[in-house]
Every structure is written in structure tokens, then in C-alpha cells.
Amino acid sequence: MTNENTLPGKDSGELSGFAALGITGALLKATHAAGFTEPKPIQAQAIPPQMEGRDIFGIAQTGSGKTAAFALPILSKIIALGTKRRAKTTRALILAPTRELAVQIEDTIKILAKGAHVSTALVLGGVSRFSQVKKVAPGVDILIATPGRLTDLVREGDLILSDTKWLVLDEGDRMLDMGFINDVKRIAKATAPDRQTALFSATMPDEIAELAKGLLKNPVRIEVSPHSTAAVEIVQGVVFARTKQKRQVLSTMLADEAMKSVIIFSRTKHGADRVTKDLERDGFKAAVIHGNKSQNARQKALNDFREGSVRILVATDIAARGIDVPGISHVVNFDLPDEAESYVHRIGRTGRNGMDGIAITLCDPSENSKLRQVERIIRTKLPIVADHLGSPDPLRNPAEKNERFEPANDRNGRRDGRRPGGEKKRFGDKPAFAGERKPEGAKPFKGNNKRRFGGKRPAARAA
Ligand code: AMP
Numbered sequence: 001m002t003n004e005n006t007l008p009g010k011d012s013g014e015l016s017g018f019a020a021l022g023i024t025g026a027l028l029k030a031t032h033a034a035g036f037t038e039p040k041p042i043q044a045q046a047i048p049p050q051m052e053g054r055d056i057f058g059i060a061q062t063g064s065g066k067t068a069a070f071a072l073p074i075l076s077k078i079i080a081l082g083t084k085r086r087a088k089t090t091r092a093l094i095l096a097p098t099r100e101l102a103v104q105i106e107d108t109i110k111i112l113a114k115g116a117h118v119s120t121a122l123v124l125g126g127v128s129r130f131s132q133v134k135k136v137a138p139g140v141d142i143l144i145a146t147p148g149r150l151t152d153l154v155r156e157g158d159l160i161l162s163d164t165k166w167l168v169l170d171e172g173d174r175m176l177d178m179g180f181i182n183d184v185k186r187i188a189k190a191t192a193p194d195r196q197t198a199l200f201s202a203t204m205p206d207e208i209a210e211l212a213k214g215l216l217k218n219p220v221r222i223e224v225s226p227h228s229t230a231a232v233e234i235v236q237g238v239v240f241a242r243t244k245q246k247r248q249v250l251s252t253m254l255a256d257e258a259m260k261s262v263i264i265f266s267r268t269k270h271g272a273d274r275v276t277k278d279l280e281r282d283g284f285k286a287a288v289i290h291g292n293k294s295q296n297a298r299q300k301a302l303n304d305f306r307e308g309s310v311r312i313l314v315a316t317d318i319a320a321r322g323i324d325v326p327g328i329s330h331v332v333n334f335d336l337p338d339e340a341e342s343y344v345h346r347i348g349r350t351g352r353n354g355m356d357g358i359a360i361t362l363c364d365p366s367e368n369s370k371l372r373q374v375e376r377i378i379r380t381k382l383p384i385v386a387d388h389l390g391s392p393d394p395l396r397n398p399a400e401k402n403e404r405f406e407p408a409n410d411r412n413g414r415r416d417g418r419r420p421g422g423e424k425k426r427f428g429d430k431p432a433f434a435g436e437r438k439p440e441g442a443k444p445f446k447g448n449n450k451r452r453f454g455g456k457r458p459a460a461r462a463a
Contacts, residue, residue, distance in 0.1 A: 021047040023072055027079060030114040031072065040065030042224045046198070047073055055219040056198040057212050061348055062101070062171070062324055064224050067108045070094070070168045070198045071142075075109070077166070078141050079116050085139030088159055090121070092142045092166035093191065095150070095184060097174040099124045099295055100302060100323055102144045105170065109142060118142065123159075125149040126295035133158045147175065147183040154190060164191040169215070172201035172208050177339070178318060181207065188215050203341050234331075234351035236359045236378075237385035238371065243364045245388050246334060250275070250362070251282040253332065254312065260329040261305075264314045265346045266290075267335045275334055276314045286312040317342045323349060333361040340373035360385060 017038055018031050039047065042064045046056050050073035060066045074092045085091060096102040106122050113120070121135040123145035129152070136143065136159050143150075143159075153159040167188060169175065175184055188197070197216050201208045212219065241249045253259065266272035269290040276288040287301035287310045305313040306325050315323075317337055328350045337343055343361075351357025361382065363371050375381055 018043075018047075018072070021072075022051040023047070023076060025079070026115040027072065027075055027112065030112050030116070031068070033114065034111045036068060040069075042066050042222060043069045043072070045222045045224070046070065046220075049220040050074075050196070050198065051076065053196055055196060055216040056200075057216055057219040057221045058198065058200040059202070059204055059221075059223040060200055061202040061345070063348060066170070066200050067105055068112060070170075070200070071105075071109050071112055074142065074166045074168070075113050075116065075118060078118055083117065085141065086160075086163055087139050088136060088157075089139045089163040090136065090141070090143035090159070090161070091163060092168070093150075093161065093164045093187070094142065094144045094168040094170060095147055095175070095187065096144060096170045097146065097178050097180060098171075098318060099126060099146055100289075100298065101171065102146055103299065104324060106144045109144070120144065123149050123153060124295065126298075129153075147180040147187060150187060151183050154187070161187065161190040162192060165195050167191050167195050167197045167215075169197070169199045169211075172199050172211060173203045173205060173341075174318070176205065176207050176211075181211065184211070185214065202345060234347050234357040234359050236347065236361070236380070236382050238361045238363050238382040239386045239388070240384065241362050241364065241386075241388040243335075243366075246362050246364070247275075247278045247282075249386075249388060250332065250334065251279065251284070253360070254279070254284055258329070260311060261308070261325075261327055262312050262330045262332060263305075263323075263325075263328055263346075263349050264312065264332045264334050265337070266314060266316055267337055269316055271335065272314045272316050279312065279314070284312055285310050286314055288314045290316040291318055317346065325349070329356075329358065331357070331359040333359070336361060336363060336367045336370040336374065338370070340370065340377045343374045344378065365389065 018028055018036065021039060021044065023031060042058065042060050046058055046066075046069040050056055050070070056070070058066060058069070060069075071094075078091060094102075094105055096105055102122055102124055106120055109118075109120055118141045120142045121132070121140040121144070123132050123136070123143060125146055125148045129149070132149070133153065136153070150159070154161060169184060169188075172184075175181060197219075199208075199212050199216060199219075239249060250264070254262065264275060264286075266275050269292050272288055272290045276286050279286045287304050289298050289301045293301070301310075301313065302323065302325075304310045313325075314334075331347050331350045333343070333346060337346065347357070347359035350359060361371070361374075371382070
């Protein structure tokens with residue numbers, strides 16, 4: 001809520017809001033113009049120590065407001081120092097695991113820096129390298145980059161990081177999942193030794209704790225959401241259906257107009273394409289986003305979804321990472337993710353800013369162990385919304401009572417593959433993922449452990 005005392009120019013005698021955190025002048029004005037009047041908890045906690053020059057280790061998800069939490073102190077310092085850049089250098093570097101997240105970060109920074117003379121540039125895979133080299137040639141204030149393309153530019157001598165005094169690593173856990181961790185370490189090593197560093201991660205696997213130890217100096221640790229716990233506003237449920245039934249179950253669900261803005265997660269790129277094609281065959285308009293799509297196609301899919309010209313977005317975990325589209329009413333997990341923690345990220349796309357959100361997971365019996373892992377992580381048993389396991393035709397299954405797919409209050413349903421009539425599941429059922437491709441990003445990137453800047457470049461990856 002807007003607090004009059006936080007508005008710039010209001011002489012209240014006492015500072016509050018972002019002004020109390022040390023944000024001043026044009027930056028404070030632009031921050032308010034962006035609609036940010038009251039700092040979010042992560043901003044209130046992370047901005048003051050960064051203004052004092054401290055390193056930050058933040059456990060926070062996208063949606064927490066972490067972009068402004070790291071961007072405002074950097075902008076503030078760059079503005080105070082004035083224009084001072086050498087050719088081919090960047091004063092601040094923000095590393096993001098995906099192109100979409102990088103674009104989103106730059107958009108936010110541009111809004112926050114409106115009216116201040118701060119230059120930004122993007123360095124991403126999948127788009128013209130030439131224009132990026134041209135953009136960084138005179139030197140920039142803030143560079144937002146994915147690690148693969150950035151490594152390329154540094155190796156070729158098109159970018160020098162020795163003047164980089166601020167380094168931000170966003171979504172560290174996803175960098176790890178995508179096999180970027182060695183690139184990240186090398187990039188950090190090439191920056192100024194007296195730099196200030198902020199590391200953000202939604203979860204804290206051991207490797208991230210190790211990375212933090214290596215990169216951060218006496219960091220202030222900030223945690224804004226409990227570790228691996230899904231947001232409370234999201235109503236969650238599971239629908240048991242065999243893999244071959246899922247298409248029909250999904251189309252039946254989507255016929256419900258209550259599903260206004262839906263993101264459907266698929267474990268694999270191939271699976272995402274197949275789900276999209278099936279939906280189109282069933283008469284639904286859907287956009288798809290995954291690592292094999294060109295940057296333009298990804299951005300168009302995201303824009304169409306954001307603007308509401310399509311209400312269904314099919315995505316893989318990695319491509320959807322960091323996507324912040326307000327007003328997503330439903331998340332559907334067409335299949336369970338390989339890593340249970342991804343479930344938390346997936347469902348976190350809905351239930352934002354206090355709005356209601358519903359997350360439905362379609363589960364084949366072969367995915368039961370993954371479902372149990374998810375439940376262990378979120379410390380909740382998912383209520384059963386519908387159970388189609390006893391019926392070859394989900395539409396004729398009497399177990400399907402919840403027309404709007406709102407989870408029932410209790411869950412006395414079966415979790416061990418038993419059919420509604422108490423009949424045991426048939427062992428030897430074809431595994432759901434037989435013949436499917438490897439999940440996107442699940443395999444750590446190999447072959448670059450010994451690579452240094454100047455070394456041979458391995459095959460390109462999707463960023
Ligand atoms: P982020 O986690 O940085 O992606 O931010 C999530 C969303 O919160 C974005 O849509 C921001 O525009 C919004 N946001 C961030 N900080 C504030 C704030 N202090 N007041 C209102 N909205 C904010």
C-alpha cells in the first residue's frame with residue numbers, strides 16, 4: 001500500500017520506504033514511478049548491507065522482489081561514481097541461467113534506472129553475437145548475461161571483466177542444474193578481486209553452499225521464504241491418470257473457463273512439443289517455450305502469453321525458470337519433474353502477489369515415487385482431485401467428481417497404484433517415460449571441466 005511519507009519530495013522529517021534504505025534522487029523517483037513504494041522483505045533486508053559494501057547470500061525465489069534488491073544498490077553506486085568506463089568492460093555483471101530471466105532483469109533495471117545515465121546490455125546465447133560485441137565495445141555500466149555466451153565473449157577478447165566491481169549470480173541452484181557452475185567460477189575469477197558479490201538461490205543444495213564459500217566474503221545471509229516450501233496461497237492437487245490418458249484429461253480440464261491463464265509443464269522439450277500439438281489438435285491455442293526454440297520464438301510465446309492472446313503456455317522447467325507473468329490462474333504438471341525441488345518452482349508461477357492459484361499434477365503410477373519425493377519436500381500430502389486409473393476413458397470415470405479440479409478436502413484415495421475398486425495395479429505396465437528423451441538440463445554439462453578462457457569451446461548449449 002502506498003505510504004504518503006515514502007513519496008519523493010514529501011518532507012516528513014523522517015525517512016521511510018526506499019529512502020530509509022538509502023535510495024535517493026532520480027533512482028528513488030523511478031522506483032516509486034515503477035510502483036515500488038514499500039520495500040518487499042528481501043529488499044528491506046538486502047539493500048542496506050549492500051549499500052555498505054557487504055556481500056549477500058540470499059535464499060529467495062523469483063517473485064520475491066530480488067531483482068530490485070540487488071539492482072538498486074548497484075545502480076545507486078554507479079550513479080554516485082558517475083560515468084567511468086573503459087572500452088570492452090562492464091562495471092557490474094549479472095549472471096542469469098536463462099535468457100528469459102536475463103531479459104526480465106534488464107527490463108526491471110531499465111525501469112528503475114529511468115532518468116539516470118546508466119547503460120545496460122544483454123549478452124545471451126541464441127541471438128546475434130555481432131550486435132552484442134558492438135554493444136559492449138564502448139564499455140557498459142551493467143551487463144546482464146547467460147554464462148555460455150559471456151564465456152565466449154571473454155574468451156575471444158571482446159569483453160574484459162577486470163573492471164567488474166559488482167557481480168550478481170541469480171538463481172544459483174538453476175545454474176548448477178544447467179551445468180554452468182564451472183563457467184560461473186571462471187567468470188567470477190576474471191572479475192575484480194575487490195568486487196562486491198551477491199548470490200541468490202531459491203534452494204540451497206550443498207554445491208551452492210560450497211560456491212558461496214568460494215565467492216562471497218563474509219556475506220550477510222538473507223532468507224525470505226522457508227526452504228523448499230511452496231507458497232501458501234496455492235491450492236494443490238493430484239490427478240491419477242495413465243500416460244496415455246493424460247492428453248484427454250488435460251483437454252477436459254482446459255475446457256473449463258475457470259482456467260484463465262495456464263502454464264503446463266513438461267519434463268522434456270520433446271514432450272512439450274507433443275503436448276502443444278495435441279492441444280492444438282483438440283482445438284486449443286497454445287504457445288510453447290523450451291530450450292530448442294529460437295530466442296525470438298521464446299520471447300514471442302512469452303509475450304503472447306503475458307498479453308493474454310494465448311491463455312495456455314506449455315513449458316519445460318528450464319525455459320520457464322524465472323518467468324514472472326502476473327495472473328497465472330493454474331499450473332498443470334503434465335508429468336512430474338525429475339528433481340522434486342523443480343515442483344516448487346513450477347507451482348510458484350501461480351499464486352503470486354496474494355492472488356489465488358491452483359496447481360494440478362497429472363501422475364501416472366510409474367511416477368508415484370517422484371510424487372512421494374515431492375510430498376516429502378513440500379511436507380504435504382497432495383489431495384487427490386480425480387483418479388482415472390480404473391478407467392480407460394477418463395470422461396466416463398465416476399471417480400472424477402471435481403469438475404473444476406479443486407482438490408477435495410480429504411485424501412482417502414489410493415497412492416499405491418490401487419484402482420478405485422481396490423484392485424491392485426498391474427505390474428509391468430509400460431513406464432510412462434519409455435522412449436522419451438532426457439529431461440532438459442537434467443544432465444550436468446560435461447566436457448568443460450578443464451576448459452579455461454582461451455580453451456576449446458564445447459558444443460553449444462541452450463541457455
Ligand atoms: P522479482 O522477484 O524481482 O522478479 O519481482 C517480482 C515482482 O514483484 C515483479 O513483478 C516486480 O515488479 C514486483 N516488485 C518488486 N519489488 C516490489 C515492490 N517493492 N513493490 C511492489 N512490487 C514490487
